[in-house]
Amino acid sequence: MPKAEKTSDVIEARAEFGLEWLLGGLLALAIGVVLWIYRGQGTLIGLALVLLAGGAGATAYGSFVLIKAKNVPSVDVECPYCQKTNKLTAPPEEGFLCSFCHRRVPVRDGRPLPVFQVRCGYCNELNYYNETTEILICENCNHEIPIAQEEGRPRKHLPRGFVAQEDTCLYELVLVEANPKHEGQIGALQHILALNRNQVKEIMASTPAVLLTGIPRKKAEMLQAQLRVHEARAEIRQIQS
Ligand SMILES: [Zn+2]
Ligand SMILES: [Zn+2]
Structure with a gap:
């Protein structure tokens, strides 16, 4: 089974690919036509013909890809x-x-x-x-x-002898790559840190910057993922256990 991708991403990629061929083909056709008009004593005829034939082929292929671009299976x-x-x-x-x-x-x-x-x-x-x-x-x-006692929660089927490892270490979340002009990053950091825009931008401009310290690993991973969504990079470092 092919890996599931967002249908809109695939259509976009295909359309871009088709458009490149189409534009390349049209350009080759245009140059071919100009060469044909100024072919003179036949020295350029060969080149003009190659460009016309290749351009027509690329144009047709690009159009075909564009028409087919929307034919992506969608679930x-x-x-x-x-x-x-x-x-x-x-x-x-x-x-x-x-x-x-x-x-x-x-x-x-x-x-x-x-x-x-x-x-x-x-x-x-x-x-x-x-x-x-x-x-x-x-x-x-x-x-x-606590979620184990919540009603409606299906019983978990853990393998026999499975013991959840309790991680008692504490971690810090360090911002290592950020773009102070990225609105998504600013918003996410404001939400995480409960600071105003200027305070957040200052932090973003002085990476690496410790964002939070003394937090459990799960929490650090969750925030790291939130930042990754906005293309900011954060590292998780273990501090005193
Ligand atoms: Zn959703
Ligand atoms: Zn709470």
Whole structure:
């Protein structure tokens, strides 16, 4: 099975490819025509013919690709978080990022897993989890939210003898690559750090910069992923255990 990609991405890539051939072909045709008009005593006839034939071929091929560009298989996959429909080229085999809410959609057997909502007991922020979630850290206040006792949560089938490794180390999140002009990055960092624009921009201009320290690994990984969505790079470093 081919890897599932966003249908719109594939159409765009194909259209671009077709357009390059089409434009190249038209250019060759135009040069060929000019050479034919000024062919003089026959020295340029050969070159003109080659350009005309090649240009016609490339134009036809480019047009064909463009016409076919929209013929991409499309599977509708509903995002369990925002209920919007993502169009993919094949049923997803692994988790993918929702185009609308940018959350990672959990997938099993080609189907998105249902997600459950739970409110954080400390700050009342709405959080999401699915049946593969091991530990849920509040997106807002970093407190762990107990989910094992939640009603409606399907029982997990852990292999016999499986013991969850409790990671008691603490980590820091270090911003190593950022673009102070990138609105998405500014917004994400403002949200994470609860600082104003100027404070955030100052931090972005002085990488590497420690963003948060003394946080659990899960939390650091989640924030790192949020920043990655906006093409900012952050590293997770272990501090005192
Ligand atoms: Zn979504
Ligand atoms: Zn919370």
